[in-house]
Amino acid sequence: MALSLPEVPPTAGLLDRYRHVRAVSEALCAPLSKEDMVVQSMPDVSPTKWHLAHVSWFFETLVLREHVAEYRPLDPAYEVLFNSYYNSIGEQFPRSRRGLLSRPGVDEVLEYRARVDAHMHRLLERGVDDALAKVVEVGLHHEMQHQELLLMDILHVLAQNPLAPAYLDEQLPRGQSPAALEFEGIAGGLVEIGHAGDGFCFDNEGPRHKVWLDDFALGRRLVTNGEYLEFIVDGGYERPLLWLSDGFAWVRQEHVAAPAYWRKQRGEWFEFGLHGLAPVDPALPVCHLSYYEADAFATWAGARLPTEAEWEHASAGANSRGTYMSSLRLHPRPADLEDRLQQLFGDVWEWTQSAYAPYPGFAPASGALGEYNGKFMANQLVLRGGACVTPPGHVRGSYRNFYYPHQRWMFSGLRLARGA
Amino acid sequence: MALSLPEVPPTAGLLDRYRHVRAVSEALCAPLSKEDMVVQSMPDVSPTKWHLAHVSWFFETLVLREHVAEYRPLDPAYEVLFNSYYNSIGEQFPRSRRGLLSRPGVDEVLEYRARVDAHMHRLLERGVDDALAKVVEVGLHHEMQHQELLLMDILHVLAQNPLAPAYLDEQLPRGQSPAALEFEGIAGGLVEIGHAGDGFCFDNEGPRHKVWLDDFALGRRLVTNGEYLEFIVDGGYERPLLWLSDGFAWVRQEHVAAPAYWRKQRGEWFEFGLHGLAPVDPALPVCHLSYYEADAFATWAGARLPTEAEWEHASAGANSRGTYMSSLRLHPRPADLEDRLQQLFGDVWEWTQSAYAPYPGFAPASGALGEYNGKFMANQLVLRGGACVTPPGHVRGSYRNFYYPHQRWMFSGLRLARGA
Amino acid sequence: MALSLPEVPPTAGLLDRYRHVRAVSEALCAPLSKEDMVVQSMPDVSPTKWHLAHVSWFFETLVLREHVAEYRPLDPAYEVLFNSYYNSIGEQFPRSRRGLLSRPGVDEVLEYRARVDAHMHRLLERGVDDALAKVVEVGLHHEMQHQELLLMDILHVLAQNPLAPAYLDEQLPRGQSPAALEFEGIAGGLVEIGHAGDGFCFDNEGPRHKVWLDDFALGRRLVTNGEYLEFIVDGGYERPLLWLSDGFAWVRQEHVAAPAYWRKQRGEWFEFGLHGLAPVDPALPVCHLSYYEADAFATWAGARLPTEAEWEHASAGANSRGTYMSSLRLHPRPADLEDRLQQLFGDVWEWTQSAYAPYPGFAPASGALGEYNGKFMANQLVLRGGACVTPPGHVRGSYRNFYYPHQRWMFSGLRLARGA
Amino acid sequence: MALSLPEVPPTAGLLDRYRHVRAVSEALCAPLSKEDMVVQSMPDVSPTKWHLAHVSWFFETLVLREHVAEYRPLDPAYEVLFNSYYNSIGEQFPRSRRGLLSRPGVDEVLEYRARVDAHMHRLLERGVDDALAKVVEVGLHHEMQHQELLLMDILHVLAQNPLAPAYLDEQLPRGQSPAALEFEGIAGGLVEIGHAGDGFCFDNEGPRHKVWLDDFALGRRLVTNGEYLEFIVDGGYERPLLWLSDGFAWVRQEHVAAPAYWRKQRGEWFEFGLHGLAPVDPALPVCHLSYYEADAFATWAGARLPTEAEWEHASAGANSRGTYMSSLRLHPRPADLEDRLQQLFGDVWEWTQSAYAPYPGFAPASGALGEYNGKFMANQLVLRGGACVTPPGHVRGSYRNFYYPHQRWMFSGLRLARGA
DSSP states (O other): OOOOOOOOOTTOOHHHHHHHHHHHHHHTTTTOOTTTTTOOOSTTOOOHHHHHHHHHHHHIIIIIHHHOTTOOOSOTTHHHHTOOSOTTTOOOOOGGGGGGOOOSOHHHHHHHHHHHHHHHHHHHHHOOOHHHHHHHHHHHHHHHHHHHHHHHHHHHHHHTOTTOOOSSOOOOOOOOOOOOOOEEEEOOEEEEESOOSSSOOOGGGOSOEEEEEOOEEEESSOOBHHHHHHHHHTTGGGOGGGSOHHHHHHHHHHTOOSOTTEEEETTEEEEEETTEEEEOOTTSBOOSOOHHHHHHHHHHTTOBOOOHHHHHHHHTTOOOOOOOGGGSOOSOOOOOOOSSSOOOSSSSEEEEEEEOOOOTTOOOOSGGGGGSSGGGOSSOEEEESOOTTSOTTOOOTTOOEEEOTTOOSSOEEOOOEEEO | OOOOOOOOOTTOOHHHHHHHHHHHHHHTTTTOOTTTTTOOOSTTOOOHHHHHHHHHHHHIIIIIHHHOTTOOOSOTTHHHHTOOSOTTTOOOOOGGGGGGOOOSOHHHHHHHHHHHHHHHHHHHHHOOOHHHHHHHHHHHHHHHHHHHHHHHHHHHHHHTOTTOOOSSOOOOOOOOOOOOOOEEEEOOEEEEESOOSSSOOOGGGOSOEEEEEOOEEEESSOOBHHHHHHHHHTTGGGOGGGSOHHHHHHHHHHTOOSOTTEEEETTEEEEEETTEEEEOOTTSBOOSOOHHHHHHHHHHTTOBOOOHHHHHHHHTTOOOOOOOGGGSOOSOOOOOOOSSSOOOSSSSEEEEEEEOOOOTTOOOOSGGGGGSSGGGOSSOEEEESOOTTSOTTOOOTTOOEEEOTTOOSSOEEOOOEEEO | OOOOOOOOOTTOOHHHHHHHHHHHHHHTTTTOOTTTTTOOOSTTOOOHHHHHHHHHHHHIIIIIHHHOTTOOOSOTTHHHHTOOSOTTTOOOOOGGGGGGOOOSOHHHHHHHHHHHHHHHHHHHHHOOOHHHHHHHHHHHHHHHHHHHHHHHHHHHHHHTOTTOOOSSOOOOOOOOOOOOOOEEEEOOEEEEESOOSSSOOOGGGOSOEEEEEOOEEEESSOOBHHHHHHHHHTTGGGOGGGSOHHHHHHHHHHTOOSOTTEEEETTEEEEEETTEEEEOOTTSBOOSOOHHHHHHHHHHTTOBOOOHHHHHHHHTTOOOOOOOGGGSOOSOOOOOOOSSSOOOSSSSEEEEEEEOOOOTTOOOOSGGGGGSSGGGOSSOEEEESOOTTSOTTOOOTTOOEEEOTTOOSSOEEOOOEEEO | OOOOOOOOOTTOOHHHHHHHHHHHHHHTTTTOOTTTTTOOOSTTOOOHHHHHHHHHHHHIIIIIHHHOTTOOOSOTTHHHHTOOSOTTTOOOOOGGGGGGOOOSOHHHHHHHHHHHHHHHHHHHHHOOOHHHHHHHHHHHHHHHHHHHHHHHHHHHHHHTOTTOOOSSOOOOOOOOOOOOOOEEEEOOEEEEESOOSSSOOOGGGOSOEEEEEOOEEEESSOOBHHHHHHHHHTTGGGOGGGSOHHHHHHHHHHTOOSOTTEEEETTEEEEEETTEEEEOOTTSBOOSOOHHHHHHHHHHTTOBOOOHHHHHHHHTTOOOOOOOGGGSOOSOOOOOOOSSSOOOSSSSEEEEEEEOOOOTTOOOOSGGGGGSSGGGOSSOEEEESOOTTSOTTOOOTTOOEEEOTTOOSSOEEOOOEEEO
8 A cells, every 4th residue: 555644734733733643653554564563573673563552552651541530441451561661650561572462463453542542632622731731742752753663663574574575666766976075164162052942852852051062074965875885895894993893893793794774686786675675876875874884984984973962063053954754755865965064854864973871960851751761871872863764843953863883773874074 | 253174074085185174274264363373483483374375385396386387386485485494495484584574464375375276276186196196195284284383383472472362262161180090001022113004104104113112001091280280389390300401401491380381370370272361270181391391290200201112002903082173172181081091192292202213214205205204303202192283184103293302382291101 | 741541450459440540530631731621611521620520529429428437528619519410419510610610729629539539548448338339330430431521621622722732742643544335234133232241331221121123234344534525525514405404403503514623724624633633534433523414424325323222232242442542542543444343342432323212111220320321311312332532441332322413522423324 | 829019119211110010910920820810701801821921912012023123923823812802913812712722821921921021121121212112101001901900800700619719818807987978069161181291191091172061069989888788778779760771681681689799698798809708898989880780879879970071070189099909908998088089099990971982083093002992982981090909000080991881890889970
């Protein structure tokens, strides 16, 4: 079935935005069979139907159970089955075993969603106070994150299949390779980063705080497949001196020789994506890199990765044009070089060299939402800017995404940086 | 949906038996959702839809491709996807990853079956020579084995689910515990075992050969849950001197404290089965034991397990009454003590102490069928007699089933033996 | 330091034999440094000093503690540290961690031995009753087993070292390759196997019992390195149809391409042994094979492995000439074809296709000695005949050695068999 | 044998300092047997004799081979055997297998050291240019690091032994518990961190650079065993909300319930250390904590860990008194509260919340020394201040030690921090 996503005016109220976000999640399942929606292809991946259920569990647990007296859960077991990692709420069914659960099936999960929606609609029609509105807002952004996860995860599931089934039938045209990479110098100094203003943000984006930055330069666009191919051809994956020690150990142990979804067939590189299998297009941003690969490429290129403070400082006032989920092109686009500094937002998440750590003065949100971000502040690195599978309006200049350095099933690429 | 299985007169011809076996496989899926049919809960388990496809692949590969000129495969990739372990045919998709394949979906697999069936029907209507008839016969017995595997596997899948979903809704009545176990003495001597006569058998059942047996005695019935509970209560799982060394290491490493599907809830033992979760019924034969458990129980009981030669010798002329798949009671029944030696066939497979090894003079079948049995003759032990999930007419006195000593997702129990 | 082993007249009494066996164990350490004697190179291997201590623990625990009132243990912790696997005696320090114990050091272990010896000498001088003499006898045979283990283990330790240090400096002369293999026909019938007579045997060698054997034939000598090289050159390790299923999985997983201690250097095969590294000598019996390799070779050669009953029946009355530990040539010798059926004893252990299982009517010894053999009767296969590292006089026609099918650090080779 | 360490005047020249550092390494082995010096108790640990050899390899490879024409290596294989991780130099024997090498033995390693020393003495007597002097200087600091590693490692080795053998016989007196913890406020602002001046430092300590710090406060002393016991008693290890997500997973998987070398015996906590096993002394700084434990304790205490910039800024001008290796008390001492901010140096390494990352403008040293630090800048966290096993004069305010968050065999503890 073809994919088409509902739209909502940016000025819509909470109820309309609730309806919209919920509808998008279900619309994303249109190209999928029930069988697709059960499979868990690695512990990091969740089945599609688990995503659909978990985001409903979020509203059920944090809104309905606490604020709607007449609400009755569909099945008390769901409290455990669809709790992702909230210890303050209770036990969780083990993450790595989500794919073993054939029941509740897709139909039952949709029924669960409908029941939660019915109550949420009624509640939002009645109106909610600011505190509760804020929780609902978190729930909407939470569901948007899971829309992206759903797409990342289903790509990973489909990629296990030698039949190489495409999520979207539409094949992508070849792009035109951009001109040679140039750097844009950016003035440093004592700057501020972190979320400012009244708009929504997650707790990990604040507090806004001072950071000293030396002058630096950023690549004007993302690194391309074509450039990454040069790294491969130059023996990039066989040269330990280009790599972090842990990175090279990972390369050896996992027999890594290319980005996650690249496959060599009869001497030619192909890339598998949500639009299916196609020859690697040198014009496109390279995607599905681990931190180790991004770092090794930067070393090879005589550059480095930006820090998150550099990225955020540079992005202030930058154009937020880019490829998002709403484009129905679920693959990054080539640079067009219209802006001096482009592709900061959308297309692919950009690895930074910054460990995901609390900002000075950071305090987690109170209650269960305090587990949302803070407890993951170890062993991960920050990525910035969003990707082609990110819902539009979800990402910001201060938005901090984070992954372990070996992970690469998300839409991750890189932009080079260097000293001024 | 309720389960009902088609029947076929025992005198039916090859085509009718083909139709019947194929129909039974599909009928067994009636109680299952598409989601159920995708999940693989451990490497030993295959998804239901894989079973449905693989048994068709068998006919496609060994009959249609070789003997039907006009046959065109539905998808050439299926040759690899649905090859279980036949190296002489070609590559295989890795067994432990079968659950990662959401495509082909259930509908496509059924379409694949229909296409194979159409050609097989036409072929069998035309008539086949004896050699080909024998291959078709193997294919039918092969599919019957997979019907049992399908039920074993779906039980394992459903058992992972904390919702404890039942395959069959009908709950089982409590049984009446049989009288204390007595032994039946059996005269040994220079006997013959192995398949005799013209009927169908697998290659591993022959050649028929001489074996010397001392006089021995067999338990007149299977060991019951009630007796096994006494072993547990007596500290059976904590006493290393009752166990084989490898067995006790397995108990410790896997934290084993009861048969596979037993669960203690608020101090009481429950058993999960195809009829759902119910209190352990002491009258029923104990089921889902590993070899290690069967051996430790026998040691505790001051007895031993029979050899396969003893079992086969004793079963000659015995009543083949017992619970089979056709009864739609997919759980063993209590003994009724009408016969002096009963429950030899059906109900639960009986562990023997005999390693699965070639009989003297054994030669594997030629061609791909040579991989059917012979290459597994290491590290496994023989079980005899069939179970409540075995298709009727599938098992024989000479039938050799085989599993690794730690496995217990099959319907395995035990009968005691001792010297005369 | 050079190796020289004390001798004892075969007619010596128990005390003299005790002195002799104990002296041999220590003499075997002469070529080793203290550092050599600490290392454990895999869980199956024990450090040399652990062997020296454990065999003393055996006498201490089963003789001195029970029968010598004035005996005081050197250190009560040794009861746990040097208990190998006797649950009836108590807890054991984990086997896989023996190499982590630097203390007690070699000197302390030798002091421990001296203390045990002093008490044992006094006890044996006083004289012991028949029951206790039998336990001492078991202790001596137990220590002889550990002498062989010590040599197997130190070979494995030294083999980890890229410096390829030799246990013995003496290099071996090249042998003369024997003539093409011939088979010796042997008449079957209703024969008896198992230990007979009054001499010492382990409990697993009995009871003597009847077995039916069809007529068969055995290779007149062991399979040679030269023959095994042909198997390798013929792609033996890449052809799944030659292998048991578990065997080929082992080959793939462990990247096996030759016997355990073979190494290819600049296109030539070398073999590492107790005499150091030398080019593979085609004349010598092939050694350090797993069961899987022995079985695959036999299949490739159009033959099979013998059963243990065939081997034992054929060995009755055979010449027991062969290479044993006492020769100080700790590597198998080529066949000389003087006898029609030769190399049955000494040189290399011969894999049989027989699972290690209890003989009919087997009952383990009582007390702690009951754990000596019986609890290992699962998952292992029987090897017969002894090897060049076996103490002379230790092996018999009824002697059953046993290993897991993937193991090959013992001196294991094969003899072919086939039907008559 | 008792431990006594040579001394050297701080004003000594390069040759005398070379002699001194080398002599200390060997003196540290006095309490050890040869057997102790071979064992590797986990992949992170190296055998004592490997440390002795590797530090010599460093001088051999980076000084003698390149600058002493007449130098002949003792054994060319040592180049691989004793290379730790320098890919620019060549292959390395795998780290996790160092404990499998009984040869070269301790005597041969000492001979190797003597040979390297003889050439180094001659070279240093002749005099070296500044560039080479700098390499020798790195070699001395490298060997000092390995002196600390040698002590950490031998503690881990001895801790595996149920005999609990002490490295040093001298037992430690009980300390007097310090008064309740107070915090010292420290003014932030735009400060500089990183090494300044002409003294020796590692490449990772620079460049000196600006950092903005908000005002903050540091605990005036280290956290004590007594305080940590309160955390344990309060259920610290069972409360997931106190832990980072990865930390709690580690606690569960490794069954962690106390610092690394604590053991509960008959209800009382004991601590194993280089002075043997003794009851936990509440007055002493808690030691052998992972980052996860340090972070969880800080959360429980309503505080946080300092950043490395905060620590370094606060340490400027602080007293460097503390317990170092030279004291022959190889265990931390209690605080005495003479200074407002004390125990910054020596006693235990202090976990910071700062990921080990390159400072702005960091460039690794050229040549092989470029692999010394930079390639480890992922997945690790910075610890500051040195420990009781650190050679005196080795640590500095700018010194960055680094470990993975789960590691705790180093002498690691914590100091609390909080906002102003």
